[in-house]
Amino acid sequence: MPQAGALNPRGEGRMNQVVDMFGAMTMLPMMFSQAMFAQMVQWQREQASALTKLAASVTGQEFWGNGTVKRRPLDTDLAPGKTVSHTKTLTDMHTLFFGLLSLDFNPLHFNEELAHRTRFKGRIAHGFHTASLFSGVLAELTPWCVYLQQEMEFLAPVRSGDVITATGTIEEVDPKGVVRVALACTNHKGEVVVRGKAVVKKLKEIYQPAPAAA
Secondary structure (H helix, E strand, C coil): CCCCCCCCHHHHHHHHHHHHHHHHCCHHHHHCCHHHHHHHHHHHHHHHHHHHHHHHHHHCCHHHHCCCCCCCCEHHHCCCCCEEEEEEECCHHHHHHHHHHHCCCCHHHHCHHHHCCCCCCCCCCCHHHHHCHHHHHHHHHCCCEEEEEEEEEECCCCCCCCEEEEEEEEEEECCCCEEEEEEEEECCCCCEEEEEEEEEEECCCCCECCCCCC
16 A cells, blocks of 8 residues: 555656646647737737728728728729738737638647647648638729639748738739639748639629710
8 A cells, every 4th residue: 555645656647648738738828928919919900900891891881991892893993903912910829710710720730849840840820821811802802703713832831920911913804704813922021922823703793884984
């Protein structure tokens, strides 16, 4: 019979496993770190513009989004050469939310220790998380259009704290209202991390013809 106060090797082993498990859960210390707090503050600043666009979309009042959300766009709003860019700082909180939304919990995005063993030498953001910025660009660049096709190429990893700028440029608009757009995401170092092309089609029942010239 073990003496009072003596450690139980079996119990101690279980406790060590529990401690190791929680130590590997990198999301817990990240959520309470000073760096995470700073990222959340930056994220809140960027949300101000997003919230005004949301208000414009919900209410139909274009002034909320500084004219970027069109209630009744014109045919002339879709023209080759037109460009729109959006910039966003990706954070660990975004990665967590995207994982919950997509159900993609690959340890490459959440476990620093395991991710460090890979060629990336640390955690990276979801590829589709970065590429999802194209959706917002297209909503402003080609308002009231529906997605038909998307091609993407992932060129470099994106990490927490990277400032990503997504840019779309209209390349072609055919007589049927099919629009072809070139897309690219670049980081704060000027590196292209994702590029691709999208094909969308305008909803003709929404678009208004351009006003006749006087």
